[in-house]
Amino acid sequence: MTATPVDPELVVGLIDKYMRMLGLHGEGPVVEVRDNLGSRWLGRTTYKGGRIWIEIQARAISNPATLEKVLAHEMVHYADMSTLDGNQITLLKFGIGDFEHGAKFWELAEIVNREMGDGYVGEKSDPSYELGENTRPFFVVAERVQVGRDRYRVGWRWSAKRTPAIDAIIDELVAKGAVLFESTDERFLGGTKMRKGEYGRSLCREGSKLEADLEEILKTAE
Numbered sequence: 001m002t003a004t005p006v007d008p009e010l011v012v013g014l015i016d017k018y019m020r021m022l023g024l025h026g027e028g029p030v031v032e033v034r035d036n037l038g039s040r041w042l043g044r045t046t047y048k049g050g051r052i053w054i055e056i057q058a059r060a061i062s063n064p065a066t067l068e069k070v071l072a073h074e075m076v077h078y079a080d081m082s083t084l085d086g087n088q089i090t091l092l093k094f095g096i097g098d099f100e101h102g103a104k105f106w107e108l109a110e111i112v113n114r115e116m117g118d119g120y121v122g123e124k125s126d127p128s129y130e131l132g133e134n135t136r137p138f139f140v141v142a143e144r145v146q147v148g149r150d151r152y153r154v155g156w157r158w159s160a161k162r163t164p165a166i167d168a169i170i171d172e173l174v175a176k177g178a179v180l181f182e183s184t185d186e187r188f189l190g191g192t193k194m195r196k197g198e199y200g201r202s203l204c205r206e207g208s209k210l211e212a213d214l215e216e217i218l219k220t221a222e
């Protein structure tokens with residue numbers, strides 16, 4: 001796990017700010033910083049154990065402006081969720097990811113956007129987000145994949161953890177000439193994850209920098 005450079009006071013201050021802006025009272029959400037490799041979400045609001053939780057990815061909190069924007073969006077989800085009745089909450093308990101952006105969400109987003117500027121709370125991440133770089137190492141297997149009679153391409157798979165099942169996959173690939181290495185390079189996180197019983201892998205675009213980088217690594221096995 002990476003050390004998380006978040007200032008708790010800053011988060012508490014921002015939660016208070018948006019509680020006030022949205023006219024909310026009460027204890028507010030539980031805020032949790034997560035460090036999930038390869039996740040597509042930066043923030044999400046969920047319901048568990050009788051409380052509403054806001055989870056934020058560690059890479060979204062290294063820049064205060066980005067942190068505030070992600071939190072503002074999630075606080076709108078929080079406000080939206082706070083208005084649900086018991087039945088709706090029960091439905092939410094059965095696993096939600098990002099709660100929907102419905103009419104009520106946009107009504108509440110408008111309250112924030114009147115104060116913070118048009119589009120401050122939008123549908124999802126915007127290009128102004130500055131994300132910290134991943135610093136958490138993970139495992140990557142580089143491999144040559146036969147795609148035709150005499151044609152090979154370079155591919156990879158990754159895993160956050162080594163378990164006996166993952167090790168079995170790795171051993172099988174290494175026996176065929178693949179190379180296992182550790183990396184923090186986010187380019188690999190966009191590829192296929194190693195999972196028990198799954199044998200998918202991602203192929204590099206031909207002529208790409210990624211392909212050249214993996215070629216270098218594969219040469220170490222020859």
Ligand SMILES: [Zn+2]
Binds near residue numbers: 077099123
């Ligand atoms: Zn959302």
